[in-house]
Amino acid sequence: MSGVGQNDWDPGIYHRFRGQRLRPALDLLARVGPLPKGDVVDLGCGAGDVASALHLRFCETQKARLIGVDRSPAMMQQARALDVYDRLDEADIALWTPDEAPALIFSNASLHWASDHQTLLPRLVAALAPGGTLAVQxxxxxxxxxxxxxxTLADELCPGRMDDVDLPSVLLPAQYYHLLETMGDVRLWETDYFQKLPPSEDGHPVRCFTEATYARPILQAMPDHESERLVRAYDELIPKAYPLSADGSALFPFRRLFFTVVRAGHGAPAP
Structure with a gap:
């Protein structure tokens, strides 16, 4: 996770939906091809949810080092306890640069918290070893x-609170393609995940899912009485878009954007 000047992440709240959040990461990992020699970087590693899969795929077979990078002290504490990473760097993912050219920069559900993708993405690809891969979800x-x-509710119920809030955002798929197409082989796709979110005693499951991530900076930008009012209003209206099943669960379509870039140049592994 990348910090954006807000309070630290809460791993417990984030991991209430660990299975739903992990599936796209594993799908992205499955699309990574052969790699040259070099480190494997888990950029925006959070609590290390993908660490074991990355280690099994690349580090045990290719003897690559696994390096985690994240800005959240709370998340990094959990990642450190896994004892899977060879190194953990507490750093802003938007500013991080590798000591040596990595074979893979793997970024799952983190780069949308970083700004200026027009500069950041080409810099990450350029940092790779020739034939190395940038894999992003x-x-x-x-x-x-x-x-x-x-x-909408924040603007209506809490006017002005959103003025200085930096929300996560991404470019259009075609913008990523044209930004990176001259740097190597670009593969880009989207997937809609129809997730069944379990019932929650705290409110609507979609609210519980989104308040831990997307809505986090919105809620942190206002005092408790305003955030509580906003949450109540959201819970009241969100069933119109995502009706509850009889057991209190909700079907939640969630779209993810994926792309991989294999850096052009000599040193690429044989297919």
Whole structure:
């Protein structure tokens, strides 16, 4: 996770939906091909949810080092306890640079918290070893009711609170393609995950899912009485977009954007 000047992440709240959040990461990992020699970097590693899969895939077979990078002290504490990473760097993912050219920069659900992708993404690709891969997954959900409703209600109920809030955002898929196409082989795709969110005693499951991530900076920008009012209003309206099943669960379509870039140049592994 990348810090954006807000309070630290809460790993417990984030991991209430660990299975739903991990599936896209594993799908992205499955699309990474052979790698040259070099480190494997888990950029925006959070609590290390993908660490074991990365280690099994690349470090045990290719003897690559696994390096985690994240800005959240709370998340890094959990990642450190896994004892899987060879090194953990507490750093802003938007500013991080590797000591040596890595074979893989793997970024799952983190780069949408970093700004200026037009500069950041080419810099990450250029940092790779020739034939190395940048693999990225970001939510592409900002125009869905789950996310729009937070912004609409915040503007209506808490005027002015959103003025200085930096919300996660991404470019259009075609913008990423044209930004990176001259740097190597670009593969880009989207997937809609129809997730069954379990019932929650705390409120609507979609609210519980989104308040831990997308709505986090919105809620942190206002005093408790305003955030509580916003949450109540969201819970009241969100069932119109995501009706509850008889058991209190909710079917939640969530779109993810994926792309990989294999850096051009000599040193690429044989297919």
């Amino acid at each position: 970001v939510p592409h959900q900002n125009n869905a009711p789950s996310h729009r409703l937070w912004r």
